[in-house]
Amino acid sequence: MSLTVQRRHASSGYRMPRHEAEREDLMAEATALHERVELAVPGEPGNVVAGFRDDGRFSIYFGGDPVFHFDADGGLRRAFVAGRLYRSKKQTLARLTRTRADDAVYLERHDLDPRELRDFLNRMQVRLTRLFVAIEQKAARVVRQVPAGGDLAPRIFAALQAALRLELSAAIKKRR
Secondary structure, three states: OEEEEEEEEHHHOOOOOOOOOOOOOOHHHHHOOOOOEEEOOOOOOOOEEEEEEEOOOOOEEOOOEEEEEOOOOOOOOEEEEOEEEEEEEEOOOEEEEEEEEOOOEEEEEEEEEHHHHHHHHHHHHHHHHHHHHHOOOOOOEEEEEEEEOOOOHHHHHHHHHHHHHOOOOOOOOOOO
């Protein structure tokens, strides 16, 4: 376990929203996902937004929290769960706790130990499996889709299959 503090200046190009869980319209806000779908899923309190970036990376928003971001191979890159940011870090995840000051955002990092990682992945698996089964059984209903037309369900289904391997993406490179 390691604990470090990183400082991000507002001018670094790394912008974090002030209130991550307060989302008005995820479909409208998720413009980085060039292909995306909003689904009504039985058992989920709100709609789920899932989609793809141009480079094949995949994201799933269960409302504003939890949110999971995967690489093109289905490895978990980042997550936002219970108000905390997580990112892949070698063989584990690093939990980043944000502290805001007037001129900077401080990130306190805690690398998850094996038990914490297993618990995190188990909770993620429950949510992903519920979505996977709903799509497989055609119980998930498309509310909106961008671009309109076509059927993203098979691609979302395949991305979920890859994500359910519960692997981590290679450590994310630091921004300069």
